[in-house]
Amino acid sequence: MATVDDVIPEGESPDSVSDPRRRDFLNIAAVAFPATAGAVAVLFPLVNQMSPSADVLAESTTTVDLSKIQPGQGVITTFRKQPLFVRNLTPKEVAEANAVPLSELRDPETLEKRTQPGHENWLITLGVCTHLGCIPLGINEGDNRGKFGGYFCPCHGSQYDTAGRIRQGPAPKNLAVPPYKFTSPTAILVG
Secondary structure, three states, X not given: OOOHHHHOOOOOOOOOOOOHHHHHHHHHHHHHHHHHHHHHHHHHHHHHOOOOOHHHHXXXXXXXXXXXXXXXOEEEEEEOOEEEEEEEOOHHHHHHHHHXXXXXXXXXXXXXXXXXXXXXXXXXXXXXXXXXXXXXXXXXXXXXXXXXXXXXOOOOOOEEEOOOOEEEOOOOOOOOOOOEEEEEOOEEEEO
């Protein structure tokens, strides 16, 4: 059996020997705290620079006043540096879009899916052809709207119907519908 004299090094009293576990903890803490603080000081600027800047956040949403857009008319505005088509469809255009069988569509979507409930006449799409990114014609009065009455891309001839769905040409998809919500009966917030 070991005695107190066997455990305590020669020349030291029992009161001068501290608990080795406490000493190890203090050594680890003394090294870990400055190392952690240094890591935070280095990583914070790297992580912070990945956050979007104020000008990017300002462009992340667009408010559109719908009160001046009459049925059959549309406007072009911008959303995230891309053209945004806002079109007030006439009852005839809504009926034409609803009459198209989904089996005839390359990218089948109903008008109801592309608009919001109770606002089927408001078609909000990005004004970018899904083929190679040209801006289609058809939002302004007098523009060539193609044989389907929606939009016509002058670059390669893609034609979209009144619901912005691809009907003819090389474009693989319908015009994209960005996320949006009605903030009032006459205004939307896109983004």
